[in-house]
Amino acid sequence: EVRLLESGGGLVQPGGSLRLSCAASGFTFGSYAMSWVRQAPGKGLEWVSTITGSGDSAYYADSVRGRFTISRDNSKNTLFLQMNSLRAEDTAVYYCARPPKVTPPLRDNYWGQGTLVTVSS
Amino acid sequence: DIQMTQSPSSLSASVGDRVTITCRASQDISNYLAWFQQKPGKAPESLIYAASTLQSGVPSKFSGSGSGTDFTLTISSLQPEDFATYYCQQYNSYPRTFGPGTKVDIK
16 A cells, blocks of 8 residues: 655744655655645645656745755665755645656555645744 | 646536536646545545556545546545535646645535
């Protein structure tokens, strides 16, 4: 069974930093790209970042580029999101996701339960 | 960036109704389109990927179709557990983009 478990959320002041983690199990972690997606209170889903399975390439939304860094430790089946220079508009539930594959063989995609990040003074 | 739109933004339907939600991409995304269901206070759940492939464990009352720029999600017979918000997402290119969502509630 595929499981994704986020941790590391909490209350942080504007300008502060936070590191989110996502522990993965039930699949060969290093064989899959992984993503972070967020949802501000009462709003829709916003893609944040994706990293390839090897960790060689990473992609970011314009809203977080230069402030957030995605990384992974394939030996520990863990995905990370380092968030710096946090702003009030970064307040959201952050979801870890195994996104749809672009290349065959296609595989199911999965989401974690999310971790809440609140940026406020 | 590819813009995703959904219609309608909300709909009211009755148990047993057939419901269709439309998603449109601002440019050709081939079949790189996924659908997600989200209930209040819960994480999204995957329904469909590659425009028409049902996620494992998802009931066959859900179906997806389309290619290029126009896509649909159909629920053949709406049940109480299907009242939720539905999102589409393109994964043809970065940045990945979601539609704004379609809220399905009880008439």
